Amino acid sequence: MKTFIIIPCLNESENIVKVINSVKEYGQVVIVDDCSIDNSYELALNQGIVVLKHYINRGQGASLETGDRYALKHGADIVIHFDSDGQHNSLEIPKLIEPLLLGKVDIVLGSRFLNSTDSTPFIKKYFILKPAILFQNILLGLNLTDTHNGFRALNRNALSKMHIKQDGMAHATEIVSLIKEHDLKYVEVPVTVSYNEFGQGFIGGLQILKDLLFSKLNK
Amino acid sequence: MNYLPLQIIVTVFSLLVIYRLIKKFKDKTLKIGEFITWFLIWLGVLVVFWVPQTTSYFAFFLGIGRGVDLAVYVAVLLIFYLIFRLYLKADKQQKEITKLVRHLALNEREEDNE
Numbered sequence: 174m175k176t177f178i179i180i181p182c183l184n185e186s187e188n189i190v191k192v193i194n195s196v197k198e199y200g201q202v203v204i205v206d207d208c209s210i211d212n213s214y215e216l217a218l219n220q221g222i223v224v225l226k227h228y229i230n231r232g233q234g235a236s237l238e239t240g241d242r243y244a245l246k247h248g249a250d251i252v253i254h255f256d257s258d259g260q261h262n263s264l265e266i267p268k269l270i271e272p273l274l275l276g277k278v279d280i281v282l283g284s285r286f287l288n289s290t291d292s293t294p295f296i297k298k299y300f301i302l303k304p305a306i307l308f309q310n311i312l313l314g315l316n317l318t319d320t321h322n323g324f325r326a327l328n329r330n331a332l333s334k335m336h337i338k339q340d341g342m343a344h345a346t347e348i349v350s351l352i353k354e355h356d357l358k359y360v361e362v363p364v365t366v367s368y369n370e371f372g373q374g375f376i377g378g379l380q381i382l383k384d385l386l387f388s389k390l391n392k
Numbered sequence: 393m394n395y396l397p398l399q400i401i402v403t404v405f406s407l408l409v410i411y412r413l414i415k416k417f418k419d420k421t422l423k424i425g426e427f428i429t430w431f432l433i434w435l436g437v438l439v440v441f442w443v444p445q446t447t448s449y450f451a452f453f454l455g456i457g458r459g460v461d462l463a464v465y466v467a468v469l470l471i472f473y474l475i476f477r478l479y480l481k482a483d484k485q486q487k488e489i490t491k492l493v494r495h496l497a498l499n500e501r502e503e504d505n506e
Contacts, residue, residue, distance in 0.1 A: 239494045
């Protein structure tokens with residue numbers, strides 16, 4: 174099985190080498206540098222992996238799509254989306270891709286809230302994430318326990334059908350809606366996320382809503 | 393009240409815009425639908441400034457008190473619509489930029505491999 178690990182990267186010189194080394198053993202690492210202004214790009218290049226460069230900052234969704242297209246073109250059987258800030262735990266990759274290897278599903282989504290050791294900050298969990306999950310489930314008619322968790326794995330079937338058009342952070346919601354649209358089989362597996370920063374706030378959430386609304390109007 | 397100076401200023405401005413519209417249409421940078429829409433809008437502006445009673449007639453027809461109120465309502469609606477159109481256009485251009493940036497990123501990698 175040819176596995177590609179897609180890591181969008183923006184100004185992560187502090188973490189990028191550590192993250193690359195932690196995932197290297199699980200497949201071909203593809204870093205998509207989204208026009209970093211620090212030396213993330215050079216650091217990644219020195220690791221002897223595939224590094225794609227966006228000459229203009231386009232957002233995390235756009236970076237993932239660039240990595241996905243590269244992987245698809247180079248015969249990927251499995252693609253893993255992984256964050257560059259060290260929030261995800263690479264040791265959980267085998268657990269994440271297991272349902273794909275067994276041929277049970279097309280896409281595996283990591284979920285923070287299936288895990289009893291979840292360490293999501295209280296305000297973020299109950300005032301931002303949980304309402305967002307509820308809203309997403311009502312809107313899309315799915316039953317997910319997490320939203321906007323960037324740790325996920327796709328098989329070739331899902332990869333060839335899913336084209337991320339949301340350049341910014343709304344891509345996570347878009348991916349969920351694409352699962353529904355293409356009737357892909359999915360499963361959630363518990364993963365841990367360690368929080369370095371607060372991440373998406375309320376304003377970020379509003380931006381995502383705005384992006385989704387305009388994408389419907391501007392097809 | 394004497395509106396003549398304002399009527400002259402608006403007329404000169406409107407004629408300038410109409411002249412530019414015709415020029416753009418001749419240069420084929422405006423489609424016929426766009427040209428007719430914009431031409432009618434600026435023609436409407438001229439009619440409103442030279443025959444203000446027309447707005448009163450339409451205002452009465454729509455149940456609005458004064459003609460000038462109708463003109464303001466229509467202008468505000470039109471501005472909102474144009475902002476919306478511009479926003480959609482900007483969003484579309486952003487998507488096109490993304491496509492270009494992606495194409496460049498993937499191509500550069502392939503060239504490095506060769």
